[in-house]
Amino acid sequence: MPPRSSGLASPVADSSAAARVAAYDWPALAGELDGYGCAVLPKLLSPEECRAIAALYPDESHFRSHIHMARHGFGRGEYRYFKYPLPDLLGGLRTALYPHLARVANAWNERMGIDGHFPGDHASFLARCHDAGQTRPTPLLLQYEPGDFNCLHQDLYGDLAFPIQAAILLSQPGADFTGGEFVLTEQRPRMQSRVEVVPLRQGDAVAFAVHNRPVQGSKGSYRVNLRHGVSRVRSGRRHTAGIIFHDAK
Template identity: 45%
Template sequence: MNAPETSLDRLDWTDIGSQLDAEGYAVLPGLLGAELARSLARQADAPPARRVSLTSAGLGRGDLYYFDAGMPPPLEQWRAALYRRLAVHANRWNELLDVSSRYPDELDDFLQRNRDAGQARAQSHLSRLGVEDYMALHQRTEGLQVFPMQVVALLSEPGDGFQGGEFVMTEQRPRMQSRPLVAPLACGDVAIIATGERPFHGSKGYYRVNFKHAVSRVRKGVRIGLELFFHDAP
């Protein structure tokens, strides 16, 4: 299992930024690796995790497991290292949208801004979807401090571990039909996606488009996923 800094330094972040600008998401194949993916998947149902039913939350069917007691050290390191690289692109997005605020270079500094704004509830979680389970279209943009990108990862093996359960996104542009997007993920793959609004370059310059994501119905087996957020909820 490679260290986060080593693995991320090998990536072309200029190209990743271009993909985020064009599509609102970028897939990083095999970034976590199968070993770490399996280790994280085993933490679903672990005692430190807070279980929330997707049905009770009105978000579909299945279960979420929140890292209220803190994330496992490898995952916390990944989150901090990813933030450090994504803050550059997030600040560029704010500039394109004429937003005056800028994100600090380090995750700890941004999380302090969250606490100052009354946002201290963890949002990062594992998801466990069995047969007929799904996650409805949604976004998490509550609070004054919202980072415009988040990370999702697949921790189960498509085909052998489950069938169905595709990762789906939609993008709503003003006065246009929603644009559907599907990101085919393998076990250990990571996708960086827009959290909510993102800039889109149209004929008259940049404007905001609205981004949501979901997981389609699982037809067989169990799908374990991960969502990492860089901002906390109120």
């Protein structure tokens, strides 16, 4: 796994990130993920940490690529993929969140009849990605301005994809921006799609299904397909950090 180095004024070590992540009620969060495909982790970051991460956006030295959504039909807005080494704060949270989400992911695979077990630590999973040729880091920083939006999509970057990811709202709704709600849609077999609008405050994280999740039916579990996006920003500027656990080709 590539090393991490400090990219923020007050970096959070892995042990500190693990402590704050472990303080959440993970059985309850797992229940939310099972029931709705998403779960909110309130106040994962402080306002100061949010501003510090958002302030990295103009500095190209932290990033490997810069994407303008309109050029690719993804919506409107832009984002930058971080390069290795990741900022300590995001790298520590990526490491700390993974084991809790891996337990949910393994239970989902079992229920959906999908072969494959995710290892208990993130370094081991990244080693699998890199062995498969997926070596480019996927954590990203997104920026939206008035009129910008993100089309419904799935963040799949190769044959190996971890089924849950996280997004952290860095801006303050109602003060820094208006609009820009996080949206999750679920396509259910032989039924109309279900929409989940997730209200977030500054520093809140949402963990959500990347692609499929199991739903209990009368004859056992079946798969539903999920996509996520962001509604139109009405005013101001909205920053979000995305934590994707698999790397890309």
